[in-house]
Amino acid sequence: MEAIEVTGLRKTYKNREAVDGIDLVVARGEIFALLGPNGAGKTTTVEILEGHRRRSGGDVRVLGEDPGKAGSAWRTRVGIVLQDAADAADLTVREMIRHVGGFYPEPRSADEVIELVGLTAKSKSKIRTLSGGQRRRVDVALGIVGRPELLFLDEPTTGFDPEARRQFWELIRKLAGDGTTIVLTTHYLDEAEALADRLAVMADGRIVAEGTPATLGGRSGAAARVRWRTADGVAHDERHEDPTELIHRLVNTGVDLTTLTITRPTLEDTYLSLIGEAR
Numbered sequence: 380m381e382a383i384e385v386t387g388l389r390k391t392y393k394n395r396e397a398v399d400g401i402d403l404v405v406a407r408g409e410i411f412a413l414l415g416p417n418g419a420g421k422t423t424t425v426e427i428l429e430g431h432r433r434r435s436g437g438d439v440r441v442l443g444e445d446p447g448k449a450g451s452a453w454r455t456r457v458g459i460v461l462q463d464a465a466d467a468a469d470l471t472v473r474e475m476i477r478h479v480g481g482f483y484p485e486p487r488s489a490d491e492v493i494e495l496v497g498l499t500a501k502s503k504s505k506i507r508t509l510s511g512g513q514r515r516r517v518d519v520a521l522g523i524v525g526r527p528e529l530l531f532l533d534e535p536t537t538g539f540d541p542e543a544r545r546q547f548w549e550l551i552r553k554l555a556g557d558g559t560t561i562v563l564t565t566h567y568l569d570e571a572e573a574l575a576d577r578l579a580v581m582a583d584g585r586i587v588a589e590g591t592p593a594t595l596g597g598r599s600g601a602a603a604r605v606r607w608r609t610a611d612g613v614a615h616d617e618r619h620e621d622p623t624e625l626i627h628r629l630v631n632t633g634v635d636l637t638t639l640t641i642t643r644p645t646l647e648d649t650y651l652s653l654i655g656e657a658r
């Protein structure tokens with residue numbers, strides 16, 4: 380059974396199709412990223428999958444059930460990392476995690492969760508005294524304390540410093556390695572590339588491309604850009620479908636290969652052209 384199966388999902392707000400008939404499958408144990416510009420329909424889609432928003436049409440199965448009708452047993456199998464879930468709390472980190480863990484049948488221990496999110500040094504601090512990035516770690520802790528089979532993360536690393544982002548990525552990989560299915564929305568293309576097994580790009584309520592980070596939008600087959608400088612200092616810049624033959628030729632003509640660079644479009648290049656085409 381897949382973790383998520385969606386066919387023909389639609390959501391209409393007044394006259395506006397925020398989600399305009401999307402199909403989506405997320406396999407168990409997969410890390411799936413949903414990308415797209417502001418207003419594309421990502422949050423609406425994810426909130427429907429979480430059971431927090433009604434759909435206008437289509438079929439949705441999440442862990443085998445319709446989230447619009449599923450009960451509390453289903454809810455304990457799904458983890459949601461909300462932005463600022465823990466913000467106003469006057470509790471300590473450990474108290475808050477234990478408190479929320481109490482709502483689940485088989486919670487992780489507070490110590491395990493605190494260690495996983497890297498908050499050991501802050502476990503006895505009141506949440507309101509934490510920095511923004513540290514509070515986001517508490518949000519993540521609250522999302523995973525119930526040992527979810529499926530975890531939704533909405534722009535999880537906004538406000539993290541670079542080291543905290545890398546630590547968070549490690550945590551996500553670890554959770555996925557233990558079999559947790561992960562669905563994340565992000566505006567960071569490097570994050571999607573580092574984490575996602577598969578990703579989909581939404582624009583204007585539709586999915587405009589879907590694939591692995593390496594193949595999205597024909598990326599792997601896109602022409603490579605080859606640049607080099609000849610001994611007389613002249614710069615060359617060419618595009619080639621298959622640069623191997625060109626490189627052989629350059630080697631045979633004695634080009635200084637220390638000046639040679641070969642680049643493919645980055646995920647960001649591909650994403651921006653997909654979004655541009657969708658407009």
Ligand SMILES: Nc1ncnc2c1ncn2[C@@H]1O[C@H](COP(=O)(O)OP(=O)(O)OP(=O)(O)O)[C@@H](O)[C@H]1O
Nearest residue numbers: 392393395397415416417418419420421422423424
């Ligand atoms: N409660 C609502 N009532 C009316 N329109 C809404 C509502 N929620 C969202 N919309 C509209 O639906 C569209 C999709 O919004 P959504 O929040 O799903 O986009 P998003 O891809 O998550 O954007 P962002 O990257 O900015 O979070 C937008 O045009 C938004 O204005």
